[in-house]
Amino acid sequence: MFQNFLIVAGQVMTLFIIMGVGFFLCRVKRLSQQTISQVSYVQVNIVVPCLIFNSLRIDRDVRVIREMGLAAFATFLYYAIAILLAARLFPKQPGDTRAVLQFGVIYANVAFMGFPLIEAVYGKEALVFAAVSLAVFTLFQWTHGIFVMGGRGHISVRSILLSPGVVALLSGFCFFMIGFDVFDRFTGPLGQAITFFANLNTPLALMLLGAQMANSDYKKLFASKTLYAASAIRLIGLPLLAALIMIPIGLPPMVYCALVTLCATPTAGLTSIFAERYQRDVPTAAQTVTLTTLFSILTLPLFAAAGQAFMHR
Secondary structure (H helix, E strand, O other), X not given: OHHHHHHHHHHHHHHHHHHHHHHHHHHOOOOOHHHHHHHHHHHHHHHHHHHHHHHOOOOOOHHHHHHHHHHHHHHHHHHHHHHHHHOOOOOOOOHHHHHHHHHHHHOEOHHHHHHHHHHHHHOHHHHHHHHHXXXXXXXXXXXXXXXXXXXXXXXXXXXXXXXXXXXXXXXXXXXXXXXXXXXXXXXXHHHHHHHHHHHOHHHHHHHHHHHHHOOOOHHHHOOOHHHHHHHHHHHHHHXXXXXHHOHHHOOOHHHHHHXXXXXXXXXXXXXXXXXXXXXXXXXXXXXXXXXXXXXXHHHHHXXXXXXXXXXXX
């Protein structure tokens, strides 16, 4: 177990070094806030969808399809229970702050932080299950998440179905069912372009995350007991919940470990974006993302190492 922890800790530190590059570039004014916003748009709308699409380029068989279905069900169950529990949290906080904190403890950095970590720890074959988990995440995020942050009037079925992640998953699953050789036969150059974009995910996502952290007020960050509580729930409480509720589902070890590890990632960067869009507590949103990301240096290796030990028991 300790050896697994050291190996995973080294992999996690590699990811944080890449984040440090983005942090440094932002601190020395080589990355402006406008640039960060523009590159984030490219990451969310092009790079991540290409990664999802590419992650489905695997051999098609009944076992994989069954495991994908189990992964979707397990993730759906996890978010349903997490939402019910989070609705009771932070009752003494003002409405705008409470909405941000509830959103922040439920929705983790599945794409930016989760995908690079899953690939580093469990290998490319685990990415297909990360993609399935991301699709369920997207469904909840653009329904319940928008309801919490913006209200019922902002929810749109069209925006959910046309979101880049969902489009990439649905189109990728179609080619997964009929065979990617058909796609490659008619669109070879497009397939290569998609692969190139997918390969950008790890460095680009982590540099963006580091750059976003560079603008936090660290004096206020470490003085808030509420933020510490939110971080503990996000990084320890909910991953343990995921580990417990997914046991009876009968997931294969790799799938189980990958899904629990995704649930252990820090608060999603989209928390700040939604807070700004729906005029919620933007400083608290940014501080929650930053503090959970910093503390995840300690917690992520523990969950990922436990996952590796579970797989090889």
